[in-house]
Amino acid sequence: MRRPDGEPVSGDFAVEERPLPSVGEGQLLVRNLYMSVDPSMRGRLERTEKHYTHNFTPGSPLDGRALGVVEESRCSSVPAGAFVRHQLGWRERAVLDVADTDGADRIDPRLAPLPTWLGLLGQTGFTAYVGLTGIAALHPGDTVFVSAAAGAVGTAAGQFARLLGADRVIGTAGGPDKCALLVKEFGYDAAADYRAEPVREALARLAPEGIDVYFDNVGGEQLAAALHALRTGGRVALCGMMSQFGGERRPVDINQLIQAVLKRLTLRGFIVRDHEDLRPEFEQRVADWLTDGRITARETVVDGLENAAGALLSLLGGGNVGKMLVRLGDSD
């Protein structure tokens, strides 16, 4: 196998059989039921090493968040039949070390459906929560703008922002159907199609008095537009820059950051795993909101490991609404 040269294509991926290691003391054999497909995987296909994760290695399995059922346990705290969330997705079965950080996190399937544990109640929802609260310091009454609003993090961020007291929530997405869904299902007051209208004009139209918080998933033109729309003292949570992977994109000048000087803006990049201190309040609040029916969990589910690479490519092309998951085997 080779590393993708620029945009990944389906020929860059293959399903292969590999022997499983035997299950040692303190380990679990898990059959995966769902696995998470994340935009951050795009960066991990690149050659350049990141500071916060490892990149994928050609010829070795991918990995990522998954949820499975324990088939065999050699660990007294996690019995066979339990459901665990872990990092060894992109395979049907995995042997996990319970003692590892992120090794296996047992979840209660009575509290929420299994997919939700990878979506609104998982890293996806937690990313939206941390970005809004810990990074952008959302205040009640704020006007909030979210890009890639129809994606997994965006659909969570819009709903959370509303429930956390935002006065007005605006999102951008690709295409009129997604925009309609944002308003209908995901707590957005207004949405704009970034393919149909310059985002700077859309923000001037939808938030004529400016925005206070920008949850950035894309960078580029939308970040620049937000810098112009932000009010004095505005905050930007920098969560990812998917537009960095768009080949023919016209670059946006970094000196648009002069807006940050003129308006005393704060921009903060974050990686969700630095903020585990916020997880208890996150789980409590989101579980309550789910129980009360105040938020909508929405997943785009693809069946079968053989379709997983296609699911990733579809995600990177914007083919999902909400969380993109692959369902493995006879999960239901």
Place this chain on the structure above:
Amino acid sequence: MRRPDGEPVSGDFAVEERPLPSVGEGQLLVRNLYMSVDPSMRGRLERTEKHYTHNFTPGSPLDGRALGVVEESRCSSVPAGAFVRHQLGWRERAVLDVADTDGADRIDPRLAPLPTWLGLLGQTGFTAYVGLTGIAALHPGDTVFVSAAAGAVGTAAGQFARLLGADRVIGTAGGPDKCALLVKEFGYDAAADYRAEPVREALARLAPEGIDVYFDNVGGEQLAAALHALRTGGRVALCGMMSQFGGERRPVDINQLIQAVLKRLTLRGFIVRDHEDLRPEFEQRVADWLTDGRITARETVVDGLENAAGALLSLLGGGNVGKMLVRLGDSD
């Protein structure tokens, strides 16, 4: 008079005689002795209005920080002969309202020489202090990088960073002479000539283990280089972006901010006047440092109002070391 079309030239400025208003109750007639020439004036020549100040109007006098002596007082708290700092520079005499914010700030010429009150002890030094402490949260042991390090704010920032406990202070400036001065006089451990070497390479050479704080005066390529050099948790104080005015500059892509995500960086723009709460500690510390001979006040002084426009153009071209001032009349 017309507004400059792009880069200002000397023909855009003129010295004119205008009648002075009479001195009313609560007002002072001040003869200006020194006036400050600031990079921020460049932006005020543009047509686009800023959020934090007013732009200059063609045909009307410029304004800016100045220091003068009271010739006539109709205010009991400020006698004739007192020295006051105020906003009505770019003229030889001014009538000031003492009750106005920034109307007239009386200074004690025994504590420091007059030019220092516009430099290290003035907005210039205060800008450096606020950026390092209030914005970038400088910790003892940090490695600090300052761009435009030979300028007024940069020469203050290097020295302050050192005295505030920075482990290593690195600066960039234009040309070998300025770089030599940074190390010799202004507390810098090392300096790089941004015209002679890509700043990203200079930082890799001078701070191979990375930097913790970047005090940004220029934006553009130097900001991008700093984003790459910053360590996890690094902080950027965004003070100004002089490179926005460089016509033929190659734009730098805003998506270099992906570094802020990967390394959880914080970038904060600031305007010094939002931070008056820090002024008492600033004045106390800098006055002590001056008294102890631990810092060097350095000014580039030009004589005469007729040479003031030239001083501004020289500043914009990098012709100064330290604070750029115009001396008016027989100040000494």
